[in-house]
Amino acid sequence: METAKKRILTGNKAMAEAIALEMERDPSVFVLGEDIGNYGGIFGSTQGLIEKFGAQRVLDTPISETAFIGAAIGAAAEGMRPVAELMFVDFFGVCMDQIYNHMAKIPYMSGGNVQLPMVLMTAVGGGYNDAAQHSQTLYATFGHMPGMKVVAPSTPYDLKGMMISAIRDDNPVLFMFHKSLQGLGWMEQLDVSAAHVPEEAYTVPLDKAKVVREGKDVTIVGVQMMTHYAVEAAERLAKEGIDAEVIDLRSIAPIDKDTILQSVKKTHRLFVVDEDYKSYGMTAEITAIVTEEVFYDLEAPPRRLANPDVPIPYSRPLEDFVIPNVERIYEQVKALMDEE
Amino acid sequence: MYEQMVKSRYYEDQMVEVYTEGKAPVFNIGAGPVPGEMHLSTGQEPAAVGICVHLTKDDTVTAPHRPHHHAIAKGVDLKKMTAEIFGKETGLGKGKGGHMHLFDPDVKFSCGGIVAAGIPHAAGAALASKMQGRDWVAVAFIGEGAANAGAFHESLNLAALWNLPLIVVVEDNSYGISVPKASSTAVASNDLRAAAYGISGAYVKGNDPIAMYKASEEAVARARAGQGPTIIEIETHRYLGHFQGDPELYRDKAEVPGLRQLDPILKLRNMLLEAEQVSEKEIEKIEKQAKKIVDEAYQFARDSKYPEPESALKDVFTS
Numbered sequence: 001m002e003t004a005k006k007r008i009l010t011g012n013k014a015m016a017e018a019i020a021l022e023m024e025r026d027p028s029v030f031v032l033g034e035d036i037g038n039y040g041g042i043f044g045s046t047q048g049l050i051e052k053f054g055a056q057r058v059l060d061t062p063i064s065e066t067a068f069i070g071a072a073i074g075a076a077a078e079g080m081r082p083v084a085e086l087m088f089v090d091f092f093g094v095c096m097d098q099i100y101n102h103m104a105k106i107p108y109m110s111g112g113n114v115q116l117p118m119v120l121m122t123a124v125g126g127g128y129n130d131a132a133q134h135s136q137t138l139y140a141t142f143g144h145m146p147g148m149k150v151v152a153p154s155t156p157y158d159l160k161g162m163m164i165s166a167i168r169d170d171n172p173v174l175f176m177f178h179k180s181l182q183g184l185g186w187m188e189q190l191d192v193s194a195a196h197v198p199e200e201a202y203t204v205p206l207d208k209a210k211v212v213r214e215g216k217d218v219t220i221v222g223v224q225m226m227t228h229y230a231v232e233a234a235e236r237l238a239k240e241g242i243d244a245e246v247i248d249l250r251s252i253a254p255i256d257k258d259t260i261l262q263s264v265k266k267t268h269r270l271f272v273v274d275e276d277y278k279s280y281g282m283t284a285e286i287t288a289i290v291t292e293e294v295f296y297d298l299e300a301p302p303r304r305l306a307n308p309d310v311p312i313p314y315s316r317p318l319e320d321f322v323i324p325n326v327e328r329i330y331e332q333v334k335a336l337m338d339e340e
Numbered sequence: 341m342y343e344q345m346v347k348s349r350y351y352e353d354q355m356v357e358v359y360t361e362g363k364a365p366v367f368n369i370g371a372g373p374v375p376g377e378m379h380l381s382t383g384q385e386p387a388a389v390g391i392c393v394h395l396t397k398d399d400t401v402t403a404p405h406r407p408h409h410h411a412i413a414k415g416v417d418l419k420k421m422t423a424e425i426f427g428k429e430t431g432l433g434k435g436k437g438g439h440m441h442l443f444d445p446d447v448k449f450s451c452g453g454i455v456a457a458g459i460p461h462a463a464g465a466a467l468a469s470k471m472q473g474r475d476w477v478a479v480a481f482i483g484e485g486a487a488n489a490g491a492f493h494e495s496l497n498l499a500a501l502w503n504l505p506l507i508v509v510v511e512d513n514s515y516g517i518s519v520p521k522a523s524s525t526a527v528a529s530n531d532l533r534a535a536a537y538g539i540s541g542a543y544v545k546g547n548d549p550i551a552m553y554k555a556s557e558e559a560v561a562r563a564r565a566g567q568g569p570t571i572i573e574i575e576t577h578r579y580l581g582h583f584q585g586d587p588e589l590y591r592d593k594a595e596v597p598g599l600r601q602l603d604p605i606l607k608l609r610n611m612l613l614e615a616e617q618v619s620e621k622e623i624e625k626i627e628k629q630a631k632k633i634v635d636e637a638y639q640f641a642r643d644s645k646y647p648e649p650e651s652a653l654k655d656v657f658t659s
Contacts, residue, residue, distance in 0.1 A: 030471065056471070062501065067460045067494035074464020074478070077450070078400070080471065082464075097491075101454050102461070110443035111434030112655035114450070146656050171657045 009197040010183025012044030014156035015121075018163035019046065019083055021201045023053055026081060029167055032059040032068050033085030042087055043123045043182050065095035069120065073103050076118040081167060086122040089138050089176065103172045104147030119166045121175040124152070125225060125275060126323055128179070128187055132311035135319075139223065139274070140281040142174050143252035149206050150252040152176040154224045156183070156195045158250060161204030169206060176252075178224040192228045209256040211263065215245035218269040218333060221260060221286050223249040226273040226324060233329035242337055244271075252282065257289055264290050270302040271333050273324050278306035300339035305332055341393050341549055342612060342623075345385040345605050347630035348409040351418075352382045354638055355408070355425075359584050367585055373426055373642065376438055379406040383547070383579040386604045387511045388413035390544075390552025391479060391572070394560040400448040400465035400478040402458030405440045406578075407451035410481050416444040418637040428644035435647045436655065456482060456489035459508060463495045466504035466563075477505040477563040484573070485516025487530040496569065500537035505563035507556075510573040517582045518590035531573045544574040547604045550611075 009017065023029045031046055037060035040047035050058040061068040065086060072082040086092065092099065099120065106114050126135030142150045149171055153162045159177060166173040183193035212227060213234050222230040227248040234244040245263050249255070264270050270290050272283040283304035290302060305324045313319050355378065362372030369376065381388075384406070392413035395401070403410040411421055417432070424431025425439045432442055440453035448465070452458050462480035469476040486492060487510055499506040510530045514521050527533060534541030540562065542555040552574055559570035577599045581588045612618050618626075 059502075062494075062497060064494035064498060066491050067463065067498045070457065070460020070491065070495065071464035071467055071498065074400075074402075074461035074466075075468040075471075076464070077445075077461065078448075078465050078468035078472075080468045097454055097457055098460065102452065102457060106443070106450070107658055108655050109433050109437040109441040110445075110450075110655075111432065111436050112658050113433065113445055114443050115658050149657070170659070 006196040007199065008194050009156050010194045011156045011159050011177065012041070012047060012182040012184060014160040014197045015045045015163050015177060016047045016049060017197070018160040019167070020049060020052055022164060022167040023049070023057060025201070028079060029081045029083065030057040030059065031083045031085070032061050032072060034061055034063055034087050036060060036085050041085060043177065043179055044184055045085065045121060045177060045182070065091060066098055069095050069098045070102065072118050072120070073098060073106070073116060076116040077106070077114055081117050083119045083121060083167060086120060088134050089122040089124045090133050090136050092138070092141070100145045104145055107171065108147055115170045116172045117170045119163070119173045119175050121177060123179050124176045125178040125180055126312050126319060127225065129314055129316055129319055131314035135312040137176070137224070137276045139176070139252045139276045140285070143255070143282065147172070149173045149254070150176070151206050151250060152178070152223050152252055153250060154178070154181060154227050154248050155192065156197050158204050160197050161202050162206060162250070164201055165203040165206050168203070173206065180225055190228070207251050207254050207256060209250055209259040210248045211245060211259065212248045213244065213246040215243040215267065217243045217267055218271060218337060219245050219247060219260070219263040219267045220271045220273065220329070220333065221247045221249055222273045223252070223282065224275065226275050229324065229326045230273055230329055232326045233333060236330050237333060240334070242334070244333060249282070255285065255289070257293070260286060260290065261294050264294055265297050268297055268299040269336055270298065271336055272302065272304040273329055274304070274306040275323055276306060277309050278304070279309050281306055300336060303332055303336045305329060341389045341553065342608055343626045343630055344389040344392070344413050345549065345608065346627050347634060348385045348388070348412045349382060349605055350631050351408060351412060351634045352380045354634060355380060356580070356584070358638065369585070375427065378439060378584040379582065380580050380584065381406050381409040381578065383577040383599065383603070384511055384513060385409050386547050386549035386552050387481065387509060387574045387576050390549050390574070391507070391509060391556035391560070393553065394556055395477070395479065397447045398474070398476045400462060400476070401481065402462045402478070403449070403451035403481045404455065404458060404483055404486065405451070405453045406483070407440070407442055410451070411442055411444070411449055414449045415447045416442065416449050417446070418633060419640040420444070422637040422641040423644045426641040426644070427646065428641055429647035429651070430640070430644040434651065434655070456486035456491035458482070459491050459495040463499045463504055463506050466499065466506040467502065469505055470502070475564045477507060477560055479507045479509060481509045481511060483516065484510050484512040484521050484530060485519070485524060487533065488524060496537045496539070496571070499569040500539050503566065503568045505566070506569040507559045507563055508569070508571050510571065511576050512573050513576050513578040515578070515582070515590065529573050531571050534571045537569070539568055540570045542570065542572045544572065547574070547576045547602070549604055549608055
């Protein structure tokens, strides 16, 4: 009997492979950013690219986010397909003008006459004690502003497929990858950060959520780390007879309402969990969509769990207190099930 | 060059008239055929024509919030541009951009309302040109106030580092809104800052279109030959306020009449006649033709329809 050996890749290698395949396919694709050359990206997202494509297409930049993200915009307007990396999403403050006033608005202000086929990828997420300026997710900050697709894949398979879709898309895409899901040796290595990834190029849509666990009693919506935590919590809940459906949001903007609404119509309960701040955030958005559209399908008020409105603290017990975890999801979903 | 300057001046003179329609007796910024803020460039024509005459439609231009003279010099479709300023569906951006946000990809022109933000875009166009193996250049026009923004320094460092065909033209009209250059800028002129990036710099005195032509000719040739970026600063003058309706309390009332006596268009006109390069009759023909084109553009804009309100929801994404 022959067993097919499936190739296992970490998140970062899946991403880098996606970029490499697109660079091979399309000479207008190039990469620029800080430490994306010989270093291979601080989170490994461009590993091996400079060896393959050289410094002419894999451009290490100075610490000048305004200049190189702006240059990516200018190059995209000329028909190139740049992939720029903003090292940590937390650094958006030094270059936000280029992102939200230009990258996101030029196609609209030009009446659709200027296309900006570019990807801005950036690392998000905490959980490793790096404190308030290096640990945010900021899904809602970017999802709030129109004009860019904002995605946050959770698995190596999706990281590759969604990166390929992002590069081929004619619109600006903000591509958020979670540090803990890159499978890097210098962070806690999670089982979910490495998985089978096909060798060929394939695409995963940028506007579709995914049901990662089917269930009939309650819908849990999460994204990136929170999706994985929710699946773990769901397994524990299952032992107590609670059958949770878990949805991986994957796309922050546009948001896939249909998948969420279909699920809530089936389960009649909603729980939303987010690694971003609670106020004005993703949990509020999804709760509002569900209550606006399928309120009478609900058997209990929706519940949400997110970071309390404090900057992310440094010390381990403080950060553990702030970022949602499996235990808290488990407890709060149980409490939701007790409500009528 | 003379034709472009006349066209630009006449365009702005007409805009002064049109802009006030419907806003009097009390100034109401949103009223009339041309709503919103309006920044006119009357007096600053030499900065735009002096360099654009060296450019083709394949070269990229980015302009700031005071963009009409650059757009006209670069050959932007004047009818569509005017329709855009009127907010009409036939406009460059179908009425979604307005006077500070004009985009004409056919001649590679864009502008924007955020000070200094167009410089990195021009650097990116220059990068694309280099990566594609072209000899196309990119010109970023900015005001002297923008030379103190981070985008200016970051972009020039990057352009110098990568040896990009980028030319930054600084229009020194002496004021960043109300603040005089001496109160905002630590160096006498911004071309001196070229030394900080190891690139070339040039200063053009006296709002002189011929001197601008010459400095630009060198800079464009350098950029096309792969010899890197240049900063050109030109001494120029805006005769009007920062925006239409600006009370201009920050400058002496006698300043502008004095400047108008040194007007670059009159100077060039006299020079051409004295050098006997053209006759009075030919000059008049050029002027008449320029005015006709402008008048047609305004008429086109007035005759065009407003967009359907629901079209506001389109063009966020392109498919």
